[in-house]
Amino acid sequence: xxxxxxxxxxxxxxxxxxxxxxxxxxxxNIASFKKDNLVKSxxxxxxxxxxxxxxxxxxxxxxxxxYDSEGNKVDQKEEGKEYTTAQEPVNNPESLNKENYKxxxxxxxxxxxxxxxxxxxxxxxxxxxxxxxxxNNDELTNYxxxxxxxxxxxxxxxxxxxxxxxxSSYVKSARVVYNTTDSGTTVAYVDIEFNKDGTKKLEELSNxxxxxxxxxxxxxxxxxxxxxxxKVTVQIDDNTIISQSFGEPLKNGHLYISVGxxxxxxxxxxRYALQASIYASIIQSGAVPFEYAIEQNDYILxxxxxxxxxxxxxxxxxxxxxVFIVIFxxxxxxxxxxxxxxxxxxLLILKYTNxxxxxxGIFAIVLASIIxxxxxxxxxxxxxxxxxxxxxxxxFINKSIPILIVSIIFxxxxxxxxxxxxxxxxxGYVVSLLYNIVFTKGILKNI
Amino acid sequence: xxxxxxxxxLVSIVLIIIGAIIxxxxxxxxxxxxxxVKRIRVPMKNDFSLQDYKTIAKEIYGNAEVExxxxxxxxxxxxxxxxxxxxxxxxxTKINEKYGYEYKREDIQVTEIPKVEVLSIIRQAIxxxxxxxxxxxxxxxxxxxxxxxxxxxxxxxxxxxxxPLLVLSIYLICRIPVTNVLLPILLTVYAGSIVYSTKQCEDxx
Numbered sequence: 001x002x003x004x005x006x007x008x009x010x011x012x013x014x015x016x017x018x019x020x021x022x023x024x025x026x027x028x029n030i031a032s033f034k035k036d037n038l039v040k041s042x043x044x045x046x047x048x049x050x051x052x053x054x055x056x057x058x059x060x061x062x063x064x065x066x067y068d069s070e071g072n073k074v075d076q077k078e079e080g081k082e083y084t085t086a087q088e089p090v091n092n093p094e095s096l097n098k099e100n101y102k103x104x105x106x107x108x109x110x111x112x113x114x115x116x117x118x119x120x121x122x123x124x125x126x127x128x129x130x131x132x133x134x135x136n137n138d139e140l141t142n143y144x145x146x147x148x149x150x151x152x153x154x155x156x157x158x159x160x161x162x163x164x165x166x167x168s169s170y171v172k173s174a175r176v177v178y179n180t181t182d183s184g185t186t187v188a189y190v191d192i193e194f195n196k197d198g199t200k201k202l203e204e205l206s207n208x209x210x211x212x213x214x215x216x217x218x219x220x221x222x223x224x225x226x227x228x229x230x231k232v233t234v235q236i237d238d239n240t241i242i243s244q245s246f247g248e249p250l251k252n253g254h255l256y257i258s259v260g261x262x263x264x265x266x267x268x269x270x271r272y273a274l275q276a277s278i279y280a281s282i283i284q285s286g287a288v289p290f291e292y293a294i295e296q297n298d299y300i301l302x303x304x305x306x307x308x309x310x311x312x313x314x315x316x317x318x319x320x321x322x323v324f325i326v327i328f329x330x331x332x333x334x335x336x337x338x339x340x341x342x343x344x345x346x347l348l349i350l351k352y353t354n355x356x357x358x359x360x361g362i363f364a365i366v367l368a369s370i371i372x373x374x375x376x377x378x379x380x381x382x383x384x385x386x387x388x389x390x391x392x393x394x395x396f397i398n399k400s401i402p403i404l405i406v407s408i409i410f411x412x413x414x415x416x417x418x419x420x421x422x423x424x425x426x427x428g429y430v431v432s433l434l435y436n437i438v439f440t441k442g443i444l445k446n447i
Numbered sequence: 448x449x450x451x452x453x454x455x456x457l458v459s460i461v462l463i464i465i466g467a468i469i470x471x472x473x474x475x476x477x478x479x480x481x482x483x484v485k486r487i488r489v490p491m492k493n494d495f496s497l498q499d500y501k502t503i504a505k506e507i508y509g510n511a512e513v514e515x516x517x518x519x520x521x522x523x524x525x526x527x528x529x530x531x532x533x534x535x536x537x538x539x540t541k542i543n544e545k546y547g548y549e550y551k552r553e554d555i556q557v558t559e560i561p562k563v564e565v566l567s568i569i570r571q572a573i574x575x576x577x578x579x580x581x582x583x584x585x586x587x588x589x590x591x592x593x594x595x596x597x598x599x600x601x602x603x604x605x606x607x608x609x610x611p612l613l614v615l616s617i618y619l620i621c622r623i624p625v626t627n628v629l630l631p632i633l634l635t636v637y638a639g640s641i642v643y644s645t646k647q648c649e650d651x652x
Contacts, residue, residue, distance in 0.1 A: 047627050050518075055558065121568075125561040132560055296488075296558065300524055301515040303497075363631035367638055395649070402586060402645045406579040406638060413575045421634045 005446035012442050016341035023344035024310050040351040042306045045136070045358030045416050046119050049305060052137040054145055055296035056108075058101075058129045059090045091290040100289040101129035107285045108133075108148050114281035115144055118416035119358065131292070136416075137299050143274045151237050151291050152282035156205070159231035159243050165205055170198030174283035176276045177256070178269075185262035188272040190241075190279045192255045199253030205232060206246035236282055312362050313343050313369070320373050328380050334447070335380045338440050342372045346431045353427060361420035368428025375436060379444065389441045396436070400429055456605070459613050466616025478624035479512040479526045481563045487525040487538065488516070488556040495546065500525065503541045507534050530557065565615075568630050576637060580607055583641060591648045602647055606640035 026037035042048075065088045066074050068081065077083050105124045108131060112120055120135040133148070135141060156166040172195040180186045194202050209230045216226045233243040234257060242257050259279065260272030320339050324332035346368060350357060357365075375396055382388030407429065410422020448456075477483070489500075497515055500523050504511035512526040525538075535557070539550050584603055591599050611633045618625065 121563050123561040123563050125559070130559075130561065298488075298524070299517045301518065303512075303514060358631075359627050360631040360634055363628075363635045364638075367635050371642065399642070399645045399649050401590075402583045403638060403641050405583050405586060406641055409579045409582060410575055415571050415575075417630055418572050418575050418634070421631070421638075425638060 008446045009443055012439055013337060016337060016344075016439065019348060020340055020344040023348045024314075039348075042309055042351055043354050043356045044306045044309075045356055045361070045420060046134065047302060047304070047359050048308060048357070050137060050299055050301045051134045052141050052145075053296065053298045053300050054133050054135070054148075054294060056131045056133075056149070056292040057295040058096060059291040059293040061090045061293065062087050063090065064088075095290045096129070098126055101126055104129060104288045104290065104292070105131060107152070107288050110285035111147050111281040112144070114284055115140075115147060115277055116414045117144055118356075118414055118419070129290075129292075130295075132296075134300075140274070143278055145294075145297070147278040147281050149292060149294065150282055150288075152285065152287040153235075153237050154283050154287070155235045157233050157235060158209075159233045165232065166194075166198060166201055168283065168286050170194050170201060171283055171286075172198065172253075174280040176273060176280050178273070181262060183262075185264050186269050187262050188259045188269065188276040189256040190259060190276050190283065192257065192283055194253045194255070199251075202250050202253060202255060206248070206250040209245050210247075211245050236279065241279060306357070309347065309357060309362060309365070313347060313365060316366050316369050317343055320369065323373075324377075324380075327377075331380055334443065335376050338376055338443065339369070339373055341439055342376075342432060342435050343369050345435055346428055349427050349431055350424060353423075355423040355427065356416050356420050357424065358416055358420040360417045361424040364421045364424035364428060368425060368432065371428070372432045372436075375432065376440065379440060389436070389444055393433075393436060393441070396433065400433070404429055456609070459609050462616045462620065463609070463612045466612070466619040469619040470615075473619075475565050475619060475625045476622040477562050478626050479510065479528070480627060481565075481568075481625045482528070483562040484526045484528055484560050485530050486558050486560050487527065487530060487535070488522055488558070489525065489538075489542065489550075490522045490554060491520060495520070495523065497523070499545055503538065503545070507537050507541070526560070565625055565629070568625075569633065572630060572634060579641075580604070587645070587648060591652060594648060594651055599648060603641075603644045606644055607637060610636045610640045 022039055026039040029036055029038055065086050066077060067084045067086065068074050069083070074083070101124075105122070105126075109122065112122075112133075117135055117140075120133055123132040123134075124130075135144065152168075154168040154171065155164050157164050172193045174190060174192050177189050177191045178186050179189060209232045211227055211229045213225050214228050215223050217223050229245045231243050231245050234241045234255075241259075257279070259276040260268070263269035263272055317336075317340055321332075321336040324335040324339070326332070328335055343365070346365065350361075350365075355361065375392060378392050379388045403425070407422045407425035410418050411426055413419050413422065497513060501511070501513045504513050504525050504527070508525075508527045508530070510528065514524045514526075516522040516524050535552065535555065539552065539555060542548060543550055580603075584600065587599050587603055588596055594602075614632055614636050617623065618629065
């Protein structure tokens with residue numbers, strides 16, 4: 001071997017060793033008190049770090065309700081007046097049956113899906129309606145919990161008389177939309193699309209609930225203009241979202257409700273958008289037939305953590321190394337070094353591309369490793385390894401297209417389990433291709 | 448199709464049918480993390496070793512999943528298939544002995560946890576899998592049109608559908624407990640079947 005070739009091979013092997021050290025051991029800042037690893041950590045799914053466990057049970061609270069002498073509900077008793085009290089359960093016992101429990105589960109699943117919760121596990125007891133959800137614990141978790149906990153009765157009422165004008169039976173769908181004003185601020189809206197009857201009703205309301213000007217005579221006997229505003233209040237579970245009159249007749253069956261103020265920063269916009277998503281998810285999915293209460297809300301640490309990723313990688317590499325050495329003897333050591341370099345680089349890339357590694361992702365690492373193993377095996381099996389690299393690379397690309405299609409489509413799926421598998425497999429292929437062009441070809445050309 | 452492949456296909460179909468019968472009659476075998484279990488919630492001070500709890504739980508229940516509640520170690524969650532009053536009393540006694548606490552039965556909360564349906568786990572991946580299968584099918588029909596549409600269709604769909612079903616059947620027949628590796632295995636097997644089908648078509652081209 002010529003000196004230049006030997007130098008090239010040595011350099012490439014040293015780079016592989018460096019990648020392996022960075023990937024498996026990391027770089028530590030000795031000067032720092034905490035001796036932090038300067039290499040980025042993995043982003044992992046709930047199975048590898050911890051999960052929020054929220055247990056919802058059918059609310060069995062019984063409230064004491066006060067009625068005045070006319071039979072109206074009152075909040076507090078006043079002296080000198082007669083009242084009657086009654087024990088009333090939060091949930092009507094007639095609504096508590098299997099059918100409604102199943103309906104509630106479906107609605108909650110719809111809300112989770114609408115809010116694009118990436119990773120969750122739902123347990124359901126159809127006998128008593130108890131639902132337990134395990135999900136990722138992040139900044140969105142509390143929003144999600146508030147969305148699933150609400151009963152979600154959507155109503156549009158007359159602001160004065162409190163008469164119900166429209167309810168969820170008129171709604172076709174709901175979504176979040178944004179509008180950027182001329183001043184550059186963005187507003188998040190809930191766009192409620194009504195069905196055929198709802199569209200008609202909305203048009204009628206938009207003609208009635210408007211601002212008008214009436215002539216009235218004041219105390220001094222002078223006629224003057226007075227603005228009269230008839231308002232519609234939009235409510236979810238008796239909580240007012242907005243109270244407004246219509247500026248123009250709404251004929252297209254869409255009602256846009258602004259959420260929050262005009263956002264000038266991303267954080268503000270994100271907050272309003274999340275609130276709008278919660279409203280939209282509730283309006284879209286409909287009302288749960290009864291009320292749930294939180295029985296447990298725990299963060300549970302899992303027994304396995306991100307360390308499982310390098311452990312699995314080392315286990316797979318150990319098997320592959322043994323196979324290479326048994327088959328190729330001394331040449332097998334070089335094949336193993338190349339394979340170790342590939343897996344190390346893949347793990348490093350996964351850290352820096354922020355791929356959320358779940359159990360599915362770990363399996364994709366194993367699959368990518370096997371595919372690269374097969375490539376190196378084919379190259380080393382051939383006596384003319386250098387020629388084999390070129391031929392096998394073309395073959396590799398041809399055979400990769402379908403699985404690349406699969407991995408790319410999986411990358412666009414919001415669910416973490418599928419997304420993690422797709423992303424890891426995608427990077428597995430990209431890294432394998434580039435790695436083999438640079439390292440495998442580079443080493444075999446100069447060996 | 449070679450004789451070995453025919454036999455393999457036949458055996459697979461038989462296993463899938465047996466699996467389907469077991470699924471309808473008995474269903475899957477669930478482990479502690481996916482099955483209907485009981486969770487014993489023990490409140491703790493920040494002075495315990497999870498390993499101690501694992502040992503105690505193993506002594507009493509044999510199979511138990513012990514996890515820490517909250518990053519501030521507020522308690523321990525012990526998942527077991529079932530628990531009797533006697534077992535709970537033993538658990539409290541052992542905890543009190545180990546840590547010098549004076550816990551009583553009312554300090555420990557036992558809740559029933561329903562199972563996670565296997566179908567709900569699989570359903571998450573079904574639509575993406577169908578979409579990928581259709582796109583890959585179109586690609587392969589165009590790329591390998593010389594091999595004949597029927598060959599390409601069968602070569603892709605048979606392994607892609609049969610292998611995941613076979614895995615589920617093996618889970619059912621061998622009563623392998625359903626854990627969090629089921630979906631990863633199914634996805635890996637599916638991706639592997641795509642790699643296999645492509646290889647078959649490329650080699651025959």
